[in-house]
Amino acid sequence: AQTVTQSQPEMSVQEAETVTLSCTYDTSESDYYLFWYKQPPSRQMILVIRQEAYKQQNATENRFSVNFQKAAKSFSLKISDSQLGDAAMYFCAYRRSNDYKLSFGAGTTVTVRA
Amino acid sequence: GAVVSQHPSWVICKSGTSVKIECRSLDFQATTMFWYRQFPKQSLMLMATSNEGSKATYEQGVEKDKFLINHASLTLSTLTVTSAHPEDSSFYICSALSLAEAYEQYFGPGTRLTVT
Numbered sequence: 547a548q549t550v551t552q553s554q555p556e557m558s559v560q561e562a563e564t565v566t567l568s569c570t571y572d573t574s575e576s577d578y579y580l581f582w583y584k585q586p587p588s589r590q591m592i593l594v595i596r597q598e599a600y601k602q603q604n605a606t607e608n609r610f611s612v613n614f615q616k617a618a619k620s621f622s623l624k625i626s627d628s629q630l631g632d633a634a635m636y637f638c639a640y641r642r643s644n645d646y647k648l649s650f651g652a653g654t655t656v657t658v659r660a
Numbered sequence: 661g662a663v664v665s666q667h668p669s670w671v672i673c674k675s676g677t678s679v680k681i682e683c684r685s686l687d688f689q690a691t692t693m694f695w696y697r698q699f700p701k702q703s704l705m706l707m708a709t710s711n712e713g714s715k716a717t718y719e720q721g722v723e724k725d726k727f728l729i730n731h732a733s734l735t736l737s738t739l740t741v742t743s744a745h746p747e748d749s750s751f752y753i754c755s756a757l758s759l760a761e762a763y764e765q766y767f768g769p770g771t772r773l774t775v776t
Binding site for chain 1: 751767
């Protein structure tokens with residue numbers, strides 16, 4: 547079974563600063579997908595960024611970027627120029643390429659200080 | 661983007677009664693939907709995979725007779741919590757798989773169930 551580990555239960559960042567959330571995963575697959583989801587207080591899950599394992603280039607979406615280290619099975623999320631609206635719980639997720647089920651990490655709560 | 665709705669958003673029911681939660685894909689067809697359960701400040705736990713026109717596949721440890729899932733159309737899946745007990749109180753989230761969007765899962769806004 548695949549496991550996703552987020553070792554930081556909580557992170558705090560000053561507005562306009564940068565914060566990095568860590569995620570490691572365990573798999574024997576070579577082809578898979580990794581995701582970061584944001585869950586704000588409304589509890590609506592929002593896809594932040596997606597990475598295909600076969601792509602070496604790190605995915606970016608505006609202020610959000612990842613550092614994907616396949617050999618190390620690491621998938622960290624960097625939030626640049628943090629904004630108050632970034633305050634949320636962030637989940638790292640994994641799925642195999644031939645299976646649509648997602649495995650989620652425990653989540654990291656991000657607090658943004660004004 | 662694809663939109664998924666859930667109804668109701670919040671429900672309170674008495675112990676021993678049953679409650680039904682609906683999950684609808686509003687602007688796309690979804691042959692596969694997923695049901696998750698989430699406790700406060702915890703992660704999402706997959707309960708079952710709902711497939712249109714066939715029986716749901718339940719994750720290990722999930723009672724299929726307690727959590728009845730029906731996926732009768734390409735846009736609607738329902739989760740019925742039967743003989744609810746206070747320990748069933750939780751936040752239930754559904755997601756729908758969009759084949760047109762690279763098999764992306766789109767999540768509903770969730771349903772808060774409180775059993776008294």
